[in-house]
Amino acid sequence: FDFENSKLLKDAKFNILFDLPISSSLPVPNVKNFKLNYANNNVNLNLNSDLGSNLSTDLTFTHDKLSSGQTVLVAKATLDLGKMALAPGYQFALHKHAGSMSYCLKTGLNKDSSFSIYNQVNDKVSVATNVNHSSNGTKLALAAAFKGACGSSNQFKIDDSGKFAVSHITPTSFGAKLTVSGEFSAFDLSAGAHKVGAGLKFDL
Numbered sequence: 505f506d507f508e509n510s511k512l513l514k515d516a517k518f519n520i521l522f523d524l525p526i527s528s529s530l531p532v533p534n535v536k537n538f539k540l541n542y543a544n545n546n547v548n549l550n551l552n553s554d555l556g557s558n559l560s561t562d563l564t565f566t567h568d569k570l571s572s573g574q575t576v577l578v579a580k581a582t583l584d585l586g587k588m589a590l591a592p593g594y595q596f597a598l599h600k601h602a603g604s605m606s607y608c609l610k611t612g613l614n615k616d617s618s619f620s621i622y623n624q625v626n627d628k629v630s631v632a633t634n635v636n637h638s639s640n641g642t643k644l645a646l647a648a649a650f651k652g653a654c655g656s657s658n659q660f661k662i663d664d665s666g667k668f669a670v671s672h673i674t675p676t677s678f679g680a681k682l683t684v685s686g687e688f689s690a691f692d693l694s695a696g697a698h699k700v701g702a703g704l705k706f707d708l
Contacts, residue, residue, distance in 0.1 A: 519538070522536055627651070643663060646662055
């Protein structure tokens with residue numbers, strides 16, 4: 505059973521998942537999960553617990569009066585209440601939107617970070633860059649998407665290891681979309697690990 509209440513607390517919604525055994529003479533609910541969602545114009549909080557040792561939560565804070573753009577702060581964590589310790593699922597993210605540019609910084613606070621920049625250059629071209637840093641080193645990737653004629657589009661992505669991917673999507677006369685793609689090693693074109701493929705997508 506799923507019991508939901510959105511009137512007990514303003515801007516909040518509670519969900520309680522429970523089993524109700526029918527074999528016993530006095531059925532007692534066996535609560536499996538408790539969820540809480542609190543949301544208003546600036547804050548969105550989700551809480552999820554099995555009422556045992558596990559508690560997960562995520563918090564989103566939005567501020568629209570900083571540098572004429574929008575800043576979104578996201579924090580996620582999983583806690584073991586038995587040990588009162590954060591699990592490896594902890595994540596902190598900061599999103600920033602200003603005009604045609606979007607920025608995103610993420611970290612698990614474990615000597616790792618990921619930074620992305622997205623730029624909608626115009627109504628036909630968008631470009632994105634991503635930098636990932638961890639104990640294994642730093643990786644850089646660049647991607648772009650272009651709108652073509654007759655509803656077609658083209659995408660490409662390349663990273664610092666030389667892996668280059670490209671795809672072309674075009675609508676067909678019989679209602680499907682045809683995708684042709686390939687992945688190549690730009691640093692070793694004579695290698696045999698290149699991939700080429702094609703597919704059809706039907707929107708029913």
